[in-house]
Amino acid sequence: MKAATFLAALALGAVSLAAGAAVAADGPTLAAVKQRGHLMCGGDGTRPGISAPDAKGEWGGFDVDFCRVVAAAIFGDPTKVRFIALTTVQRFPSLQSGEIDVLSRSTTHNLTRDAALGFDFSPITMYAHTALMVHKDLGVKAGKELDGASVCVPPGTSIERNIADFWQQNNIKYKPVVIDNQKELNETYLAHRCDVIANFLPGLATIRAYQAAKPEDHVILPDVLLKEPLAITFRQGDAQWKDIVSWSVYATFEAEEKGLTSKNVDAALKSKDPEIQRLLGVTADLGEKLGLPKDFVYQIVKKVGNYEEIWEKNVGKDAPLKLDRGLNKLWRDGGVLYSPPFQ
Amino acid sequence: MVEAEARRLVPRALSLDNETVRAVVLQVATAAAIVAALYLLGTNAAHNMARQGIVSGFGFLSQEAGYDVGESWIAHSARSTYARTLVVGLLNTLYVSAVAIVLATVLGVLVGIARVSPNWLLRKVSAGYVEIFRNTPLLLQIVFWYTVMRQLPPPRRALQPIEGVFLSNRGFTHPVPTWDPAHGWMLAAAAIGIGAAIAYRRAARRHHERTGRRWPVLWPTAALVVGLPALAWLAGGSPIGLDVPRMRAFNFQGGTTHSPELVALLIALVAYIGAFIGEIVRFGIQAVGSGQREAARALGLRDGHALRLVVLPQALRIIVPPLTSQYLNLVKDSSLAVWIGYPDFVSVTNTAINQTGQAVEGIFLMMLVYLSISLSISLFMNWYNRRIGYRR
Missing domain, CATH: 1.10.287 (Helix Hairpins)
Structure with a gap:
């Protein structure tokens, strides 16, 4: 008798558990983030300059700063973020299951991810491409000379496909070595287990600058394998959340275009320029339309910086990577960064 | 007799006081609760996936996978379907498991016999081996052996212990007969x-x-x-005729190469599971009473015959059930291959999950595959256990 009651209770418990899960997933992302008091951001965690914790456990890097941009927009405080290190294989299930609110992990925007995985993407935060790095002593000058080479590739990435396509297009063969843990993969390449390591260009630059014993022993080949437009990824179906993340990214472009930096933005609050007044929330309440404080752009620029500051500090001339901005310049400087008007 | 009397006194009516009725009710209720929970979890997952715009189903299996797999027993390219790619991973899992089971059993039996050997050195060395390998985490051992493999010289400066046999960080290469x-x-x-x-x-x-x-x-x-x-x-x-490997641009041409990932995984699995099997064999032999051996000798059996005809048949009955567990562990542990990049079923399926986003389907397939392999091993070992068991 007692056992039957217990089982009935168990069944009821399972019902309410399942129902509860369905209800909790329904709330808009912003409400959940505000209630929690911090943003949950998925990152790589192994790439200095892009995404990695420092000696004190403080996360930093290009990808990390874009999470901080979103946190600054919501809370006016870029430290209200918790970071979770995810491998390429873990990242999508983690986002789908709701463990994280945004994924800022050098993730390429492509059709399958957009349409079939249930994701949406922010504006492109970095225009990159798949590239190949080889050991210099091989004396290789171009990718098509790599017939029969062993190639270290991260699994579950667009890179894995780009590699298959590239070797097929050149009608040559290769052996992939596929390891989920990026650090282990890099070490496998550095130990000469692979002749080539494939990754997006800034990723290769990090391995060379931070992990290689002698950076000059490694050459990044000039081949451009495939476009890799990297963007912040989040779950589809929350229109407000898409707007918040997208306009937070645009704010970094727009701030650079208007010459606003973390240093001068306080002074700019008194600017007579109506566009700057609107942008910083002095005269308009653009932020409130997104469900954010009206000075969200001010908070982003003041606490994190504009796009140029984020780039130079993490991967550009102020960082060991010294990457050229290339396409990642404003449209008026010959790049492709272009924000719709803040009106 | 008294018990049977007592049972007859219990009412036969359809009441929960009846033992049989109670058992049936409990089992039906348990089954219903499990089915209900599974149904709810399933529909909840389906509902949430539909709401998030995730396409679900197994349709992706017939699509082109678009990625290569490092080692394959069947013809495979990036143009192959996901289904074929998953089969490649499955075969790799079966291969490494089968080879490791055979080698670990041989090693385990030798170690188990060495553990009860009259030779002092042999006994101590085998005891040391068992304690080291079964008391450190398997993942650590896998990473250790992989690091050792990676530290081998590159192909151009490969070690050549025997003419035509090469050890390099590209693996273990040896000639094969043409x-x-x-x-x-x-x-x-x-x-x-x-x-x-x-x-x-x-x-x-x-x-x-x-x-x-x-x-x-x-x-x-x-x-x-x-x-x-x-x-x-x-x-x-x-x-x-021998197909002898020769160095070409980046790698060896000819012969057969076993990748460092496979070699590291095999060594680790064999050494780890072999230590457990060694212990199982040791206690199996020791569990057969010394009286049995003495009786065999009294009957005039030679030592070898006594071992084969009297001791081993009895020891095997003790050895086989725990041995089955070790085989099952080995198959499941082979999925740690993911860490060092041996393209086993989990590794290949992980990539498929990522490319297609079909996490639920992929994990379902993984469960199905490991369950099938484990149940097959269990069935076989149980059959074997019955065969060698007491016949009454």
Whole structure:
């Protein structure tokens, strides 16, 4: 008798558990983030300059700063973020299951991810491409000379496909070595287990600058394998959340275009320029339309910086990577960064 | 008798006081609760996926996978379907598991016998091996062996312990015989030899049971299994062609190469599971009372015969059930291959999950595959256990 009651209770418990899960997933992302008091951001965690914790456990890097941009927009405080290190294989299930609110992990925007995985993407935060790095002593000058080479590739990435396509297009063969843990993969390449390591260009630059014993022993080949437009990824179906993340990214472009930096933005609050007044929330309440404080752009620029500051500090001339901005310049400087008007 | 009397006193009515009724009700309720929970979890997952715009179903299996797999037993390219790619991973899992099970069993039996050997050094060395390998985490051992493999010189400066056999950080490369029609005849001869050996051993056993006299077993068996293929080889013109590996641009051409990932995983699995099997074999042998051995000797059996006819049959009954568990562990542990990039089923499925986003389907397939492999091993081992068990 007692056992039957217990089982009935168990069944009821399972019902309410399942129902509860369905209800909790329904709330808009912003409400959940505000209630929690911090943003949950998925990152790589192994790439200095892009995404990695420092000696004190403080996360930093290009990808990390874009999470901080979103946190600054919501809370006016870029430290209200918790970071979770995810491998390429873990990242999508983690986002789908709701463990994280945004994924800022050098993730390429492509059709399958957009349409079939249930994701949406922010504006492109970095225009990159798949590239190949080889050991210099091989004396290789171009990718098509790599017939029969062993190639270290991260699994579950667009890179894995780009590699298959590239070797097929050149009608040559290769052996992939596929390891989920990026650090282990890099070490496998550095130990000469692979002749080539494939990754997006800034990723290769990090391995060379931070992990290689002698950076000059490694050459990044000039081949451009495939476009890799990297963007912040989040779950589809929350229109407000898409707007918040997208306009937070645009704010970094727009701030650079208007010459606003973390240093001068306080002074700019008194600017007579109506566009700057609107942008910083002095005269308009653009932020409130997104469900954010009206000075969200001010908070982003003041606490994190504009796009140029984020780039130079993490991967550009102020960082060991010294990457050229290339396409990642404003449209008026010959790049492709272009924000719709803040009106 | 008293018990039966007591049971008759219990009311036979359809009441929960009736033991049978209670058992049935409980089992039905449990089954219903499990089905309900699974149904709810399933529909909840389906509902949430639909709401998030995730396309679900197994349709992706027939689509082009678009990625390569490092090692494959069947023809495979980036143009192959997901289904075929997953089969490649499955075969890799089966391969590494099968080879590791055989090697770990051989190693374990040797170690187990060494553990009870009268030789002091042998006993201590085997005890040291067992304690080291079963008391450190397997993942650590896998990473250790992989690091060792990676530290080997690159192919151009490969170690060459024997002419034509290379050890490099690209793996273990050795020559293979070039295919000759005689090899087909050798395979056929081996099959016939094994069949004949089994028939001969049956006949020998019947003869022994009937007359009490033993026919020689070892030499005729060896002659049939090894001798027949050797004869076929001689009759086929004794081909000695070898495909010897040579260094080309980035890697060896010719011969066969076993990747460092496979070698590291194999060594780790064999060493780890071998240590456990060693212990199982040791206690299996020790569990057979010394009286049995003494009785066998009193009957006039030689030591070898005493071991094979008296001790081992009894030890096996103790050994087989825990041995089954070790085999199951080994198959499941082989999925740690993911860490070092051996393209096993989990590794390949993980990539498929990522490319297609079909996490639920992918994990379902993984569960199905490991469950099927484990149940097959269990079935086989249980059958074997019954076969060697007491016949009453």
